[in-house]
Amino acid sequence: MVVADLMGAVTFNVGPGKVVLLPMVWAILMATALGLLHRRLPGPLSLDTGLQFRAAAILQPALLLFVAKLGLMVGGSLPKLAAAGWALAFQELGHFVGTIIIGLPLALLLGIKREAIGATFSVGREPSLAIIGERYGMDSPEGRGVLAEYLTGTVFGAVFLAVFAGFIASLNLFDPLALAMGSGVGSGSMMAAAAGAIAAQQTPEMAKDVMTFAAASNLITTTVGTYFTLFISLPLAVWGYKVLEPILGRTTKATVHAGDVTAQDPGASVPALSLLQKWGAWGAAAALTILSDWILYGSKPVDTLPGMLIMLFAVGVGDFLAKVTGRKIPAVCWVSLIAMALTSPLCPWGAQIIAITGKINFLAVTPAMLTFAGLSLAKDIPAFRRLGWRIVVVSFAANAGTFLGATVIAQFFRH
Structure with a gap:
């Protein structure tokens, strides 16, 4: 450090x-x-x-x-x-819809099957693991998908969003506060990385506002966002898969069948303090x-x-x-x-x-x-490596989608 x-x-x-x-x-x-x-x-x-x-x-x-x-x-x-007002309220919808709009079609084009639902209905933080685990079980294709998204986000999420958000901010296409609200993806480290990269390009006073709005957006995502995930984004991802899979779906080496992957619980053997x-x-x-x-x-x-x-x-x-x-x-x-x-x-x-x-x-x-x-x-790299490069690309697309989706909606209501 x-x-x-x-x-x-x-x-x-x-x-x-x-x-x-x-x-x-x-x-x-x-x-x-x-x-x-x-x-x-x-x-x-x-x-x-x-x-x-x-x-x-x-x-x-x-x-x-x-x-x-x-x-x-x-x-x-x-x-x-x-x-x-409405900018902060409605940007939350963009966080979850954005992952599906960008991530799901790409996953299907790369030959990923029902794992795509778990990987793209959310950014795959702890609440997402719990929702998929209860609904489908972690040994299901959906469970493997959300686990892959979790591992990818944990390993690369903060780095990717820091680079991506900083680059988007430097283009001056969006209001800094709209970008800040897009940063609140529900992960503290990912939010900090994205908002920090945006704030670093602002005046000291605006940088404080960026961090404040990002924190508020992240707080909403980690509380109310759980209900958005359960009642809106997951059903939307399931519906989108049913509609798009016959059109875009392919069978490739990326298609994972039951028993091909041994999922590793990222929380296993973590000692209680x-x-x-x-x-x-x-x-x-x-x-x-x-x-x-x-x-x-x-x-x-x-x-x-x-x-x-x-x-x-x-x-x-x-x-x-x-x-x-x-x-x-x-x-x-x-x-x-x-x-x-x-x-x-x-x-x-x-x-x-x-x-x-x-x-x-x-x-x-x-x-x-x-x-x-x-x-x-x-400790999680071996399990992550077995899931292949395609799920990494899909995870990046989902993370980019959640950031851009919320940013666009926040920009619309601010202007």
């Missing part, structure tokens, strides 16, 4: 646009490389499979710190978000965030520590409420709501909390989180 921070952002031109590679992209790439090369590295640097599963266990608590920062940004901007271990994970993520803020933006640790303590408070209370409610409402929702409440206009200390937590740069939170993500990915 420190090496990634020291490398900083790298920008290069591609045709009429440009690509911005931020430190968080270097962090996930270098961490994944360390995991893949663990057998060739000396003892202290060798990250065996056990340590990779441990990194996966640490990643989830670390993500809550990221969610807290998002909530703090959203709460202080609720009036501005309300003024966005005790409360003390959770606090250790939160503390490590907090310390690394403060370090990144210092390296990247010159923020003094003594200035960012109070804001970090507020973020840790939101995380701790949110996790506690999730536990006492039997996890019926996940911790990510509780943490978001608490953080939003702390900086909302209804909170008497909202302005002070905004000033304190605002000293922590949003982009400083992401390198640590994506480092843990990268360290945990190498």
